[in-house]
Amino acid sequence: MLKIYDNPNKMEWSNLSKRPTKSLAEIETKVKPILLDVKTNGDKAIIALNKELDHFHSNDFIVSKAEIESAQSKISDSLQNAILQAKTNIEKFHIAQKEKFVPIETMEGVSCWRKSVAIEKVGLYIPGGTAPLFSTVLMLGIPAQIAGCKEIILCTPPNSNGDIHPAILFAAKICGINSIFKIGGAQAIAAMAYGTESVPKVFKIFGPGNQYVTAAKQLVLNDGISIDMPAGPSELLIIANETANAAFVASDLLSQAEHGEDSQVVLLCNSEMKTNEIIEALKGQLNDLPRKAVAEKAISNSKAIIFNDLANEGIKFSNFYAPEHLIIALDNPEQIADLVINAGSVFMGHLTPESAGDYASGTNHTLPTNGNATAFSGVSLDSFVKKITFQQISKIGLQAIGPIIEEMADAEMLSAHKNAVSIRLKTL
């Protein structure tokens, strides 16, 4: 069960904020040969690795048009409708992130602006496993489509029959993704980073994955391929006071805990009584979960921390921890929300469970973990564009700004920089 800490001293915060750290080094030695193999042998390597690692025995790993088209008929109408409504919501929120940048005249005749231009080729990775993560297809595919990325490809491992869950194919199709490959793990990252005969090379790779996928993404980053963000186990921190509904809070803690044994769950509460109430509710709900074993293990590594003053030490600890997801389970969440400095996504009040953001509220669920919320944002429309700056200077502008540039270039001892201005000024 959750371990309880009572108003811990700041000296202890660092320990209380520790995530399970995995050494890249060991995994790297396994992943590097896979990357090299795919880089060198292309499709051949993919076919062999599909057999060896995913027990998928086929020379054909391209999802056919027919497979994509028939996916819709294999999922219920209610699931189709839910996915379509989620898509509408996610679209609304991400379309609002479009930037309208008006040119700025920084001096008379010196005009500067910037323009968002889609990254031409992006690759999305969707992990396999028991659960078909079609929600992640939406979270990555929708902003890619809004940005206007010309080539959006998707890799995901099939089951041993060579099938991909129809909900994944359906979600991909409605996001305009037509290039889908049955490839998983580090070999999928390698295929998208370096390209093969069948898989186009992309400029940026998105998506979650196991430690091999994560290591592969870090490694191709060193080769100049951009990635969405460093990944780690999912996390939730809840700030709750006496107004919180214990059953709601317990259900949120468990929804995080069921992700995996290494899921991180932290409860900050100003009341010992409420904390105990939440723990009791948690015990009750835990028994009914199909993924009880996983959730129980995650919960046993998790913490409940009493902070008498949530608006002071409580939020300070939350910012120190920098959670991926932050639920503020208070009657009036605004005051605490204003003080949030480090978090991926924030869920306000009693009726906003994390699962709303995971699926359908409209915000993105690809968020910084492992304390990276101190410096990283979640995936957004920004993640799929470059913001290119432009400038144009008129005669009057150059006459005004020219001498400034000359003076500065001179002081930096860059004569040719100065000369590029002087030679123009002389002709005006």
Add this chain to the structure above:
Amino acid sequence: MLKIYDNPNKMEWSNLSKRPTKSLAEIETKVKPILLDVKTNGDKAIIALNKELDHFHSNDFIVSKAEIESAQSKISDSLQNAILQAKTNIEKFHIAQKEKFVPIETMEGVSCWRKSVAIEKVGLYIPGGTAPLFSTVLMLGIPAQIAGCKEIILCTPPNSNGDIHPAILFAAKICGINSIFKIGGAQAIAAMAYGTESVPKVFKIFGPGNQYVTAAKQLVLNDGISIDMPAGPSELLIIANETANAAFVASDLLSQAEHGEDSQVVLLCNSEMKTNEIIEALKGQLNDLPRKAVAEKAISNSKAIIFNDLANEGIKFSNFYAPEHLIIALDNPEQIADLVINAGSVFMGHLTPESAGDYASGTNHTLPTNGNATAFSGVSLDSFVKKITFQQISKIGLQAIGPIIEEMADAEMLSAHKNAVSIRLKTL
């Protein structure tokens, strides 16, 4: 001199776009022990490395208030004024990047918004060497200040007398940077990434540097420290036609070439005559440059490529090359500008030299190199903030969105995710 290529076949583009690649592996073996030393021994390591690597023999590497205050009196009024005017321009352009994000109601009762929050602690690195790069202090310090970063620290190597160029200190002071450390190279990156007794640990590190600095930044990135972008030698591509002024174009090519022997310079022109004219002008201007040897070496590795149709193959090649800086030296640069997909910053027309953006027009000069403009943007206000998403759901909202979340969670076999909604819906 520039090598001339005539309408090269697409098969050759990849070779023509190659940058000098440096193997990280070799440099890593030199940099890793430095990182470990600083991580383990803190200030002591810094003092020893300052002596060993920078011949700076002092136990004191913190720039004093008095040093910062007295810097202004050591630089001319005209340089001060130039720096202040550049600051005003850069501020205007970066303040305009502030995001006003209005909450979006994605469904009735489901409200989503995002908020830009400054990265609390950032570290800026300014390289040493012969030229005092105070312009880079402005380019990093100004957006950090506008973003509202609480702690902005700066590391830069001193000369062997222990002095930092007063223009660097002046630029830092007007950007509100008061924590300045006399540390260079990989040890500076390590100090900011891990913290020492004197140097605060930061969440994100910015700034250019030599190959050791670059390797150190890549390595601390694997430790979860964010960095501005992967770095490489500076680059310029110019698209010029018969309307271009050969002397202007030559001066721009040289302003790039004087940066270093590995600077990348590419000229695209639709006229062989104009190309030869530019090369002649270049030869003439080269002789007058103090940094002639450096520029000559860079130019000898550079290319002039004839493309008969600049608006077609020409811009396609430019996008393929993805230059850091792109000058469009045409009477009417707009048509080509509209077709730019991959570039860091674009300079339009005959009177907009790259050095304008390097110093004072207002755009940022920290830009993606080495083809990274395919997926990376230059430094902007965005680089100093995280965009945190928020959501709040009302009763009506949860009644509308709840069943959608339940349906999707069910299909992903995440029962606890579903339960977090069901348990709330039951109480409404």
